[in-house]
Amino acid sequence: MGLSQNVVFGLVTGSYIAIAAIGFTLIYGIVNMINFAYGEYLTMGAFIGLLAVTMLPVPLPVAVLLAMAGGGVVSLVLARGFFTPINQTGPVPLLLTSIGLGIALRSAIRLVAGRSARYYDTDTVTYRFDSLPDLTVGSVDLLGGFFVTSEHLIVIGAAVVVFAVLHALLTRTDVGIAMRAMGDDESLARVRGIDTQRIRDSVWVLAGVLAGLAGVLIAIQTNVSSDTGFSHILQILSAAILGGAGSPYGAILGAYVIGLVLALSTAFLPSGLTGLSSAVAFVILVVVLLVKPSGIAGKEVREA
C-alpha cells in the first residue's frame, strides 16, 4: 500500500479530532477556560447514542442527533451548575473545577456503565481503489492502492458538514458574529450591546453538540467505555494549541496535522519505535510552538 492509504487513515483520525477540537477551542476562545472535563462530554455523547440504538432502538442517524442534543444539554447544564458561578474568579479555579468535574463525571459513568467497552452494531462496507497510476518517489508509491470503509466516509463526511455549518454560523449568523466579537474583545462586545451570557450559553451548547458527535464517531469505529473521552483529551488539546488556541479554523488544521503525523509516523518509524507515534505528534507540537507560540494558524486565521 502506498502513502495514500496512510493519508486516508490520517484524515479519518484528524476528522474526529477536529470536530471535538472545535468545541474545545471555542470554549477556550470565548469563555476563556481550558475545560479538561470536555473529554467526558464525548463519552457521554457516545453512551447516549449507544443507548438510543440499543434501547429505543432508533437508526444510527437519529442516535447521532440524540447524542448531539444530549451533549449540548449536558454541556449547558454543567456550565450553569459549575463554571458560570465561578466565572469571575479567574482561570485557575475554572481549570481546577474542570479537572475535578472530569474526574467526577468519569467515575459516575464508570459507576453506571462499568469499565468494559461497549460496541455499536454497525455493518462496515469497504470500498477499494486498487488501480491507480504508479506514482513512485524514491521507494514510496505516493498513490498505490487504498481502501476506505463506510465508517471512514461517515467520519470524513461528518467533518466536512461540520466545517461548512461552522463557517456559515461564524460568518453568516448574528450569534456567530457575536461569538467572534467576544473572542476578540469581550468588553467591547458587551459595550456594543451583545448579550455575552447568551453567547456563552450558545458556545457551551455548540461545544457539547460537537462533543456528542465526536464521541459517536469515535465509538462507531472502535468502542465506547468510561475512558473514551479521557484517552482522547490530549489529542484534542494538542490540536487546539497546535492550530492556535481559541481559533476554530486553527483547531481544524491542528487536528489534521496530528492525525496525519500519527498515521505516517506509525508507517515510517524504524521497527522497534512504532509504539511512539503519539510521542512524535507531541514532539512536533512542541517544535511548532517553539517556532510559533501562537500556533500554526492562530492569529492569522482569526484575523481573516
Next chain:
Amino acid sequence: MTAATGAAATAAATADPGSAGDGATAGDSGPDSIVFGQPGALTGAFDFLQPGVSQAADAAVSHINEAGGPLGAELEVIRRDTAVDPQEARSVTTQLVENDDADAIVGLFSSEINPLWNFLQDLQMPIVTPWPGSTFLDTRGGDKATPGDISDDEWVWRTVVGDTVHTGGSAVYALEQGFETLGIINGNTEGERSYVDGFLSVFEENGGSVAEQVEVELGGSSYQSALSRLFEADFDAFLVSMPQESAITALSDWSDGGYGRQPILSDTLAQQEVIDQVGSDLEGAWVAQPGRSGPSYDTFEGIYSEAGDAAINGWTPPSWDAVQVTALAIERAGDASPEAIQQNLGPVSRGDGTPVATFAEGKEALAAGEEITYQGAATPTTFTQHGNVFGTVSINTAQDGSFTETTQVSAEDVREYVAEGEY
C-alpha cells in the same frame, strides 16, 4: 484424635524439623473461620474473565466447607476489586490482610505482582494465584524445594501455567502447522511484550523467523496504519498480543482492510466477544491457552457447573486449584498461619503421597495419617521449586462463530523447550 490433629501429626512427622505442622491442635484451639482474600478484576480490562474465576473460587469454598472446612473452620473468600491496577492492588491487598484478616491471598495478576514484588515479599503472606503468566515469575516464587526453610522462600505461587509454557505451546503448534515466518502486532506493555518474547524464544530457536513486528500503543482508536505497515511484509501468519478491547479494534481494522492470512491470538483473546465484534473473517484463528487437562478436571467441572452459569475460561480451573491446594496446605499444617501455609504448599502438591482430587479426599487421607499429592483441575498442580505448575496447552480455534478446543500440545512436547530449573 481429630482430623486436624491427625493432619498436624502427619505434618510433624514428614516436614522438615522446625517446619509448620508443629502440633497445633485445631480441634481444641483452631480458628472458627479462615479467610482467603481474593483481589480480582471485578472491573477493568480483564473483567470479562472474572466471573469464571469467582465462580470457581466460590464453588471450591462451598465444597471445602461441605467437607468440614480446613481444621474444622468455616472457609470464606473475601473478594475485592483491583481493576488490574498495581496501586489499587497494593491498597486492596493491604486491606485484605490488615482489615479482613486474610490468612492467604488467592489472586493478583502479573501486572500487579511484578511492580509490587518487594512489597509482597515484605508482606510475608502466601499468594497462590490463578492469574499470572509473566515470565518474571519463572524463577521467582515458591519454596525453592526446601519447604521447612522459609528463609529462602518467595511468597508467590501460581496454579496457572506461565507464558513460557503456553506461548511455547503456541509456538510449537505454529511450527507444526508449517508457519515459518511471522508478522507480529503487539501492545507496548510488559504483559504483551512478555507474551511475544515467550513465543519467539521457542519459535525462533526452532527455525521460525519474524518478518515484521509492529508495536502499538494500547487504547487507540485505530490500528490501521500499524496493520498497513505490518502487511507490507511477507509472512505466513501473524501474532496478535493485545488486551481484548484493543485487539478487537485491531482485528476489526484487519477485517475491514481485507488483509487475510492466518491470525494467532494471545491467550486472553479466546472470548466470544472477540468473534462477535470481529465477525466471520476470524474463522480459523487460534489461541493457545493454559490447559484444562488436570487429572481432576472432570471432578472440578461437575461441581463447578452446579455452582452457576459462568463460562469456563483458561483461568477458571486454576482458580479452583488455588483455593483447593491452599486449604489442603492448612489442613496438613494443622495451622492457618501464613508461615504454615507457605511451608505446606509444596508438600501437599509434590511427591508420592496419596493422589487426591479434592479437599474432601485430602482431608480424609490426612486424617488417616497419609501424605497427599493434590491432583489439580488445570494441571497436576505439582509446584516446581519456583512455585510454578506445568501442564498441557490447549489450542482453541474460532469455528462456526465460537472458540472450540481443537487440540492440545502435551506438556512433554513443551517441556523440551523449557529447561528444568529455569521455570
